[in-house]
Amino acid sequence: MWIYEKKLQYPVKIATPNAAYAKIIVSQLGGPDGDLGASTRYLNQRYSMPDGKVIGMLTDIGTEEMAHQELIAAILYQLTRDLTPEQIREGGFDAYFTDHTTGIYPTAAAGFPFTTASIAVKGDPITDLNEDLAADDATTQEQSL
């Protein structure tokens, strides 16, 4: 069971659209280390955890990652608002635009659509928690780019 809150976790207010930024940032939504993968990973791994406290942690983190998806989507929505055809071409956004116009589609920056092949669920707590640590560090690296 989940409850939606009609507010962003952090405010997003982008005055100037930028197709080139959108082309890169979309990976934080649907890429191999994106927030859709993160919430999917945590929320599905939790069932095989042996400890209620660990399940609670994965539930909370997986839920927060859903809020992060909305944040990234809000950024993409505002970055691609009112783009001109020239801006779409110059920003290298034309390939994405051909398939999705300015709709929010969870995909990697490299062009492959979101896939659970980028995450792992093994049903073993140590294996899965180690995968979480690796995934979290990958995200940290991506965000520092």
Next chain:
Amino acid sequence: MNNMNQQQGSNEATLLREIRALSFACLETAMYLNAYPDNRTALRYFDECRDRLSELTETYEERYGPLTQKGAGKNGSWDWGDTPWPWQKKED
């Protein structure tokens, strides 16, 4: 807490900013408590956060519209889809 009246009496953006900050504080404290459930100071802080948050949420929903589905319809009409969605806001 001296500026409480000022915060409560000001506009939607300010109130929402306060709610967002409290919400984040609640969330992060809860995460901390997941790892350190016996920390009484953190538990007290969480209680304070939650109480203040529900107080401000009630004020916000009465004035500006729902923040959750259960907060919808407080003014006699179904307004869930009438207020702007979070990514549509021009100011925050």
